Amino acid sequence: MDTTGSLFLPPGSSTISSEFDALFYFLVYASIVFLGIVVFSIVLFSLRYRKRGVEETPTPGISHSTKLEITWSIVPTILVMIVFVWGFRIYMKMNVVPRDAMEIKVTGQKWFWTFDYPEGANTLNELVVPAGKPVKLLMSSRDVIHSFFVPDFRIKMDVLPNRYTVTWFEAPEIGEHNLFCTEFCGKGHSEMIGRVRVVSEREYAEWLETSGAGGEELPPDQYGAALFVAKACNTCHSVEGKRLVGPALNGVFGKPVMLTGGGEATVDENYVRESILEPQASIVAGYEPVMPTYQGILKDRQIDALIAYIKSLK
16 A cells, blocks of 8 residues: 555555556556657657758658568557456456445535435544445435545545445545545535545444434534534635625524515524525525535434524624
8 A cells, every 4th residue: 555645646545546556557657668669769760761962762662561560569459458457357346345345325415525324423524434444335416416536545436416326445544535526516616525534443433422422412502513514514604794605694593684586584493494404495685596405414403503503693
């Protein structure tokens, strides 16, 4: 496993990365060699057979060179077959999920990632996995096409609406790795960034125990403040009066807001809940209808906590 990275690739941090990198560099170096041969031949023939100030004579009748034709047919064929067999073996490893892999549900939507674990926990923009354990990702999209890409793991897979796609990885060492969307999915595409956190099996078990009951010991407004950041609400809504993708939330509770298309609504508990679960129902004037639904992502207590937090903002 490569832990240093190079000019072309970041550090390899999965069990497949070393094989992927070896094939990549084979193609790079083979291309450089053939580029050198072609450029050298062009320069050599240009100098040797350039036109001189001598009387021109007819070119001798040369039909072909059997040895040369066989060489330039066989050598590329051998190289192509090497790359095909080598690449096919890696492709099969990357697409055949081990039987003992743990399965995590991945949902992409504008503009964040949601991860649902078999034990009932869920996270936003952070995938937590144990080191040394194969992880199967069952992925789908709630809106448009996204693409799940972890450069350090050498995995990339399109995430599509109305169907599932699958990829897998195994990270043998503890660490953190960047997660990107590499399919343009709207103006928030560049902000659709997350991370993969690889922890020890013991730390993973402890994390599962605490994540399921996270916030139970906190007052609702404090729990809501933590959720506001954890669920990436702060990427679109300011609590300091700044205009972002969505309206600022400080001091709005209990006050009227103008809606797109006319009409008015009071920002109360029902309005906030509706905006979280059905964000297209009542859009504040001057803002685009880009907020995704959190239906099925947030539990009732989490929604109540977010409402309490918004009520506390001055």
